[in-house]
Structure formats: C-alpha cells, structure tokens
Amino acid sequence: MLRVAVVGSGPSGVYTAQALVTQDRVPDVRVHVLDRLPCPYGLVRYGVAPDHEKIKSLQNSLRTVLEHERITFLGNVEVGGGGIPPERLGELYDAVVYCVGAATDRALAVPGEDLPGSCSATEFVSWYSAHPDAAADGFALRARSVVVIGVGNVAVDVARILARSAQELRPTDVPHGALGALAGSSVHEIHMAGRRGPSQARFTTKELRELSGLPQARVVVDEAELARDPAYADPSARVPAPSSPPNAPPPTAAARRNVEVLRGWAAAGDAGAGTGGHPVRTIHLRFFLRPVELLERHGRVAGVRFARTVPDGSGGVRDAGTYEDIPAQLVLRAIGYRGIPLPGLPFDPVRGTVPHLAGGVLRDGVPSPGEYVAGWIKRGPTGVIGSNRSCAKETVASLLDDAPLLAGRASAPDPVAALRAWGLRPVEWDGWLSIERAETALGRSLGRERVKIPDWAGLLSAARSGGRGGG
Structure with missing residues (x-):
C-alpha cells in the first residue's frame, strides 16, 4: 500500500487524487486530501463568481x-x-503532493498603491465568495467610480459583479452581507484598463460577451483607442494588419474573436442599453493605459x-509620453x-x-523522492481549470x-490520529456535509436558496454540529 497526502483540494489537488486511485501501476494507493479550509474545492468554491453557475457546478x-x-x-489542516511542518507531514505519508496554488496577487509597484481604497481583486473576490479569511468589514461600495x-x-468578473444589481445576485450563494452592500452600492462608473491592446487582452470571449447582457449596465469602448491595435484594423483579423511591422505576432483565434466583439460594440456606439434603455451603470473598456500612480x-x-502607451512593433508597448487621470474612489x-x-x-x-x-x-537541483507539486505552484498561474488534469497526470507519473x-516510508500507522496528536482538528467529509446543510438552512431562513457561511467560527460550528469537525 502507498499512502499519499495531497495538500490542497482545488481542481489540481482533486485531479491528482483521482489520477492516483485510477492508475493501475500501483494496485493499492490511499490518498488523504488535506486543505487549510474546512471546505473543499478551492477556487471553484472561493474564486468562481457566484453568477457563474455552470462553472460552479464543477463541484x-x-x-x-x-x-x-x-x-x-x-479540512481545517494547515501545512x-x-x-x-512539511517535514513532519513527510514522515506521516509515503509521499506528499503540494497543490497549494498561487496564494497572493501581483502588485502594481507604483506610488499610492497602499492607500485606503486600493485593494487587490483577490480581496474583492474573496469577499463576495465568502472566503473566511476575507476582511470582516468587507466593502461598503460607497465609491461612485471604480x-x-x-x-x-x-477583471471581467469583478466588473460584472459591480455592475449587477442585488436582485440579479439574490438567487446565487453570495453571502448575505455582500448582497446587502451590493444593494446599497453607489457605483455608477466602472473603468477596466489594460496597458496593451484588445488583441493582447487575457479575457475569454464568453466572459467578454457577458458584459453586454447585463440588464442594468452598458458597455462603452472607444474605437479610436481600439484602432491603435494593429490587429484591429484588419476585418478578418487572421494575420497581422498590413500596417503591422514585419515582426508583429499574429493574433490568436481567441484574440480574433475578442476583437470582433469589440469591433461590433464600437460600431454600435455601446452595448447593453440596460432595462428600458436606462442603464444604471456604465462599464468603460480601456486599452493602452499603464498605471503609474494612484x-x-x-x-x-x-x-x-x-x-x-502605443504598440512597439514586437508585441509589447512603449510609453507615448502623454498621461490621463481617471477619477476613482476604489481601485x-x-x-x-x-x-x-x-x-x-x-x-x-x-x-x-x-x-x-x-x-x-x-x-538544489537534485530530485527529492516523496515530494511533488501540481497546479499553479508547479507551473505558475496559467491555463484554465481543465489544464490541471494533464498537469496532475504528469506529476502522478513521476510519483x-x-x-x-x-x-x-510512512512512520505513523494512523496519519489522522497523528494530525490530531499534533493539535490539529481535521474536518472530515461528514463535517463538510454538515456545513452544506447549514448553508442550505441559512439560505431558507433568509428567503433565498443556499447562502455561504462567511466566517471561520460559523463554518467550524456547522462542521461540529453534524459530523466529525474541527474546533
């Protein structure tokens, strides 16, 4: 028997566990999937926007x-x-696979970034996703411009959630405090800005198109700004535009689709006129803007x-020597x-x-048998959820x-008992099921469907109430 610990229960961790128990090279593999949180599913639970029910159904x-x-x-097991410590965990299992993701966000590294009102999108997503580490006071959303x-x-998810009404989000599992803040939101203008052009944007076409379907918002793009992108000038957008420098990279298929959507919006003047033609909020899609100061x-x-900025002819951008200030009370x-x-x-x-x-x-460049990685901590924050399958299979093959x-190699006959002896209080599967029941009951009490419990105390209390849970 081979006993393996997988640290992290998001897609990369779950796909790693699946690959371990479905392979036929080693007949008996037992897997413990550990997570710092008492709830499984990682970013599928705490990163996918609440209005994306189809993606959330991956759970x-x-x-x-x-x-x-x-x-x-x-759950409730921190490594x-x-x-x-990882070295102690390595003594309890024959092998450990770390699937801990990319846990922080990149900084802008510009003056004013630490001012109140400047936050990472990660913090905002954690708040509306009910992550128990999110700040208790959350976001008041008194800003008129974001x-x-x-x-x-x-970025598209954040802009879309800011542009939705509370009534639109009420059927989702968004926490009740966040729903109340969104109901009282003062946001009217949402500016989404990138330093390069539309053909180099990283959003998917499906996500982009959703912005034009918001019932109380409209999308505005500036055709003159879009036209700075060489790929925008070619209606077919299948090769670099005739005016492009010889070394300009051709647009990808996804980029071509994005450009087509933006071209249509620019021709129409805007997209999504709002309910009854009276939009409550406006989303401005901006390009060729590099932040230099808050x-x-x-x-x-x-x-x-x-x-x-302007294209540099090699797929990047250079500063044009001019500046633009966009007012905002939340960045x-x-x-x-x-x-x-x-x-x-x-x-x-x-x-x-x-x-x-x-x-x-x-x-130090030498393989360390018994220690493995999969997911973003292995390859960096790239790819989509499905990318984790092949990534996990490669790691499992090495293991x-x-x-x-x-x-x-494992020294402990019962790793769970050893974890408890270390002072940890694992939340096992029936404890998680108890959390699910508690969230369904919370939703019903609020006249909604299931509503997420947003705090550590509430989650652990729910886990204890009906199953083997932490404390």
Whole structure:
C-alpha cells in the first residue's frame, strides 16, 4: 500500500487524487486530501463568481472524486505556518503532493498603491465568495467610480459583479452581507484598463460577451483607442494588419474573436442599453493605459494616473509620453496571481513556483523522492481549470516512477490520529456535509436558496454540529 497526502483540494489537488486511485501501476494507493479550509474545492468554491453557475457546478464532479472509497478529505489542516511542518507531514505519508496554488496577487509597484481604497481583486473576490479569511468589514461600495486594473477574466468578473444589481445576485450563494452592500452600492462608473491592446487582452470571449447582457449596465469602448491595435484594423483579423511591422505576432483565434466583439460594440456606439434603455451603470473598456500612480485626496484613493502607451512593433508597448487621470474612489488590481513560499520547501522567487522536474520537487537541483507539486505552484498561474488534469497526470507519473523508493516510508500507522496528536482538528467529509446543510438552512431562513457561511467560527460550528469537525 502507498499512502499519499495531497495538500490542497482545488481542481489540481482533486485531479491528482483521482489520477492516483485510477492508475493501475500501483494496485493499492490511499490518498488523504488535506486543505487549510474546512471546505473543499478551492477556487471553484472561493474564486468562481457566484453568477457563474455552470462553472460552479464543477463541484459535483469534484465531489464524486472526493467520495471515492480510497480518498479521504481532511479540512481545517494547515501545512506550514501555524500548522504541521512539511517535514513532519513527510514522515506521516509515503509521499506528499503540494497543490497549494498561487496564494497572493501581483502588485502594481507604483506610488499610492497602499492607500485606503486600493485593494487587490483577490480581496474583492474573496469577499463576495465568502472566503473566511476575507476582511470582516468587507466593502461598503460607497465609491461612485471604480477602476479595475487588468484585462483578464478576473477583471471581467469583478466588473460584472459591480455592475449587477442585488436582485440579479439574490438567487446565487453570495453571502448575505455582500448582497446587502451590493444593494446599497453607489457605483455608477466602472473603468477596466489594460496597458496593451484588445488583441493582447487575457479575457475569454464568453466572459467578454457577458458584459453586454447585463440588464442594468452598458458597455462603452472607444474605437479610436481600439484602432491603435494593429490587429484591429484588419476585418478578418487572421494575420497581422498590413500596417503591422514585419515582426508583429499574429493574433490568436481567441484574440480574433475578442476583437470582433469589440469591433461590433464600437460600431454600435455601446452595448447593453440596460432595462428600458436606462442603464444604471456604465462599464468603460480601456486599452493602452499603464498605471503609474494612484492619486490621493484626504488620505484615500482619488484616482489613477495612467501613461498612454502605443504598440512597439514586437508585441509589447512603449510609453507615448502623454498621461490621463481617471477619477476613482476604489481601485482594484487584477494583474495576476503569484505563488508564495511554503516553509520547508524550496522556492523560485522569480517564477513564484517550487523547482521541479515533471512535478518531482528538486532540492538544489537534485530530485527529492516523496515530494511533488501540481497546479499553479508547479507551473505558475496559467491555463484554465481543465489544464490541471494533464498537469496532475504528469506529476502522478513521476510519483509512480518513484514508488519502489516510497512504499513503507510512512512512520505513523494512523496519519489522522497523528494530525490530531499534533493539535490539529481535521474536518472530515461528514463535517463538510454538515456545513452544506447549514448553508442550505441559512439560505431558507433568509428567503433565498443556499447562502455561504462567511466566517471561520460559523463554518467550524456547522462542521461540529453534524459530523466529525474541527474546533
């Protein structure tokens, strides 16, 4: 028997567990999926926007995996920090696979970034997703103008949630406090800005199109601004525009689709006229703007100063020498995620990942049998949810190659008992099911469907009330 701990219960962790129990190279593998939170599913629960029910339904397939007879979920188990050290965890299991993701966001590194009213999109997403680490006071949304820096799917999600009415979000599982804040929102203008052009934006076409379907918002784009992108000038957008420099990269298929959507909006003047033709909020999609400073007034954010950029002919941009200030009382940066070091494991500070060879951890360039990585901490914050399947399979293949060296290394006959002896209080699967029941009951009491419990105390209390839970 091979006993494996998988640290992290998001898609990469669950797909790793699935690959371990469905392979036929080692006949008997038992997997414990550990998570710092008492709830499974990682970013599917705490990162997917509440109005994206189809993507959130992925939890159903992840649930099926976690209910496998040779897989055990153990929530409320922190590895590193104030929890169990990685070296001790390595003594309890024959192998450990770290699927801890990219836990922090990238900084802008500009003056004023630390002003009140300047936050990461991660913080905002955690708040409306009911992450128990989110600030208790949340977001009051008294700002009239918001700037979202970034043109990826996270930026689109944030802009869309800000543009929705509370009534639209009421059927979702958004926490009740966030729903109340959104109901009282003063936001009228939402500016989403990227330093490069529309053909280089990272959002998907499906996400982009959703903005034009919001019943109480309209989308505005500036055709003159879009036209600075060489790919925008070619209606077919299948090759670089005739005016493009010889070394300009051709647009991808996804970029061509995005440009077509934006071209249609520009031709129409705007998109999504709002209910009855009277939009409550306006989303401005801006391009070729690089943030250089967050402006301050009375000790808070008052706007963003952008440097205007132009294409440099090689797929990048250069400053044009002019600037534009956009007033804002709330600034949310959505320019990407970054992995953070896990005590006891090697770390590449440049890439924000753990050094590895096909998923096998490298210590000073030498493979360390028994230690593995998968997901964003392995490859960086790239790809979509499905990308984690092939990533997990590669790592599991490396682990199985090492199996003759690993079997029987674990020193504890009962790892769960050892975790408890260390002072941890794992939330097992029936404790998680108890949390689900409590969230359904909370929703009914509020006249809604299921509503997420947003705090540690509430989650752990719910876990204890009907199953083996932490405390």
